[in-house]
Amino acid sequence: MFLRALRWLRRKVADRAQRLLLTVLAAGPIPRHVAFVMDGNRRYARSHRKRPTEGHLEGFQALRRMLEICFVxxxxxxxxxxxSIENFKRSPEEVDTLMGIAEEKLLELCQHGDLLNKYGVRLNVVGNVGLLPKPVQKAARKAENMTRHNKRRVAIFNLCMPYTSRDEMTTAVQTCVQNAMASDSPETPIITEHDIDRALLTSKGGSPPLDILVRTSGVKRLSDFLLWQCCENTQIQFADAYWPDFGLFDLIPIILDYQRKVWSR
Known part of the structure; x- marks a missing residue:
């Protein structure tokens, strides 16, 4: 009983300290849109002598932690x-496992009183959803619909799956061409950068411009993620921690660097 009470007290103290730290951090300029390439789940599992499935599950817990920090x-x-769409090339066993986790966690994220409901967040499943197994497509649609009433803070969570920038940009250009061909205007239709930008999946979901893109696990590449959205003002940050280990103290230097650069403009 004493040890349980001690653990509870430690959690309370840690939670209060984190809230205080976030309050101080929030006193400076805060980015509108932060994106994460959640890399390193499998290497994390290997380094801890765990199964790959456990690495992916702990990666989901890291996502929950990071979402809460960001929304606070x-x-x-x-x-x-x-x-990634490219992840379908992995072994059938791993793909099936990941799809099962996705179906379960999509619905878990949106349960009454859970994280997205708590902070009034609207979920967008961004990508070529038609490539997903039917049960996962159904879970994605259900999860999105369950968060459509969340308008209190107008916060957005884009869960990109299955996604690549090349696929998103190709689809956006195709949409622009179809719209131009269907136009009744007597003038020759011209497709502009603005037209393509509006046709992107993130734009349709109401996402603001991308301020920070973070990739974990020490790998320094973008891996076909939000390439169009990475404009001249996007700050790209690489963190050494595997995604399941990524937490508040990894994010703080990134936010402070963003604030320093905003103040220096």
Whole structure:
């Protein structure tokens, strides 16, 4: 009983300290849109002698932690690269496992009183959803619909799966061409950069411009994620921690660097 009470007290103290730290951090300029390439789940599992499935499950817990930190900071939009279209090339066993986790966690995220409901966040499943197994497509639609009433803070969570920038940009250009061909205007239709930008999946979901893109696990590449959205003002940050280990003290230097650069403009 004493040990249980001690653990509870430690959690309370840690929670209060984190809230205080976030309050101080929020006193400076806060990015509107932060994106994460959640890399390193499998290497994390290997380094801890765990099964890959356990690495992916702990990666989901890290996503929950990071979402809560971001929404407490009043970051308006968070995007997370959960599954690339290229990941379908992995072994059938791993793909099936990841799809099962996705189906379960999509619905878990949106349960009454859970994280997205608590902070009034609207979920967008961003990507070529038609490539997902039917049960996962159904879970995605259900999860999105369950958060459509969340308008209190107008916060957005883009769960990108299955996604690549090349697929998103190709689809956006195709949409622009179809719209131009269907136009009744006598003038020759011209497709502009603005037209393509409006046709992107993130734009349709109401996402603001991307301020920070973070990739974990020490790998320094973008891996076909939000390439169009990475404009001249996007700050790209690489963290050494594997995604399941990524936490508040990894995010703080990134936010402070963003604030320093905003103040120096």
């Amino acid at each position: 900071l009043d970051i308006r939009c968070v995007s997370a690269f959960a599954f």
